Amino acid sequence: QSALTQPPSASGSPGQLVTISCTGTSSDVGGYNYVSWYQQHPGKAPKLMIYEVNKRPSGVPDRFSGSKSGNTASLTVSGLQAEDEADYYCSSYAGSNNGVFGGGTKLTVL
């Protein structure tokens, strides 16, 4: 399975809204509602932020939201805060009990 495609970088000023895309195919993102998003700060383990396209685990601020259209999923961060600066990875179920990640997006808060 090929990695999902994410932009290498994204940025926004505090308080702004930023959207990160994750593009796959009909065999992964487009075929299943099992897209997840992970936040990773330097030197730390990834943290689940969104699962099953648009569900938030307990404790994740509602500033984080997810959506999907066709073969592209998106993570939106509204009301950007300094602590949101991190790497973000998407993942998707890819059929046949396989999983696949995106290449990651570095989010910078200006």
Next chain:
Amino acid sequence: QVQLQESGPGLVKPSETLSLTCTVSGGSIIGDYWSWIRQPPGKGLEWIGYIYSSGNTNYNSSLKSRVTMSVDTSKNQFSLKLSSVTAADTAVYYCARGGSSTWFYWGQGILVTVSS
């Protein structure tokens, strides 16, 4: 709250076998899926595969020929073996709860360097 902790050698010689164990605390390993995920320095995440508590496994096709996972429910642990390692296998290895789509809990990660 489920916690996971990776353990094993931080240095492995080329062509040898990398062996890691993940110890689960705060919950039972039974009835759930458990994965290994790795991240080469400065690069993205790669799903290695998962094992169910019954012992059923599924591996990433790109690593399948070199990967073996096992589980020890009596110790609440699961393990990873990766054979014939090269420098390309140098990475932080994470264990996580989940199968092939959503990983709710992660270990802190362990850096494994392949070098002579």
